[in-house]
Amino acid sequence: MTAGHRTVPHTADIAVEAWADSREECLAEAVRGLVESFAHVGDPVPDDSVTLVVAEGDDEELLVTVLDEVVYQVEVHGRLVVDVSTDERTGAAEGQTEVRLATVPVEAADQVGAVPKAVSTHELRFGRDAGMWRAHVVVDV
Numbered sequence: 001m002t003a004g005h006r007t008v009p010h011t012a013d014i015a016v017e018a019w020a021d022s023r024e025e026c027l028a029e030a031v032r033g034l035v036e037s038f039a040h041v042g043d044p045v046p047d048d049s050v051t052l053v054v055a056e057g058d059d060e061e062l063l064v065t066v067l068d069e070v071v072y073q074v075e076v077h078g079r080l081v082v083d084v085s086t087d088e089r090t091g092a093a094e095g096q097t098e099v100r101l102a103t104v105p106v107e108a109a110d111q112v113g114a115v116p117k118a119v120s121t122h123e124l125r126f127g128r129d130a131g132m133w134r135a136h137v138v139v140d141v
Helices: 022-038 059-077
Strands: 002-008 013-020 048-056 079-087 097-107 125-129 134-141
Touching: 002 022, 002 079, 013 022, 022 059, 022 079, 022 125, 022 134, 048 059, 059 079, 059 097, 059 125
Parallel strands: none
Antiparallel strands: 002 013, 013 134, 048 097, 079 097, 125 134
């Protein structure tokens, strides 16, 4: 099965659903889904990046941490995440995951929806299901 994502209406909010063969690709699809819920970027050429080093733990915590950073980058730095890569080895100590978020200025995109305010832990799911990685997260807009 191929990777993908979609947004679905949720009472006064949106829900982002993502799926992929690996945890890392599913995480990236969730980020793409969140960003596409409010911005259209086209074929962006990243000009900056942010690196998070996240302690290995609960997969759902990883998802929330990364999506919270996506929202933070928009709100505080005026940066839009356009690509995600993860590495459990390079630059990260054992037991940690390094997540690189490539960004562009928000002005490089057209706003097509409400900018998210927060990531909710209500109805949060991120894990393997029927041989695939799947994510479901509700986002306050």
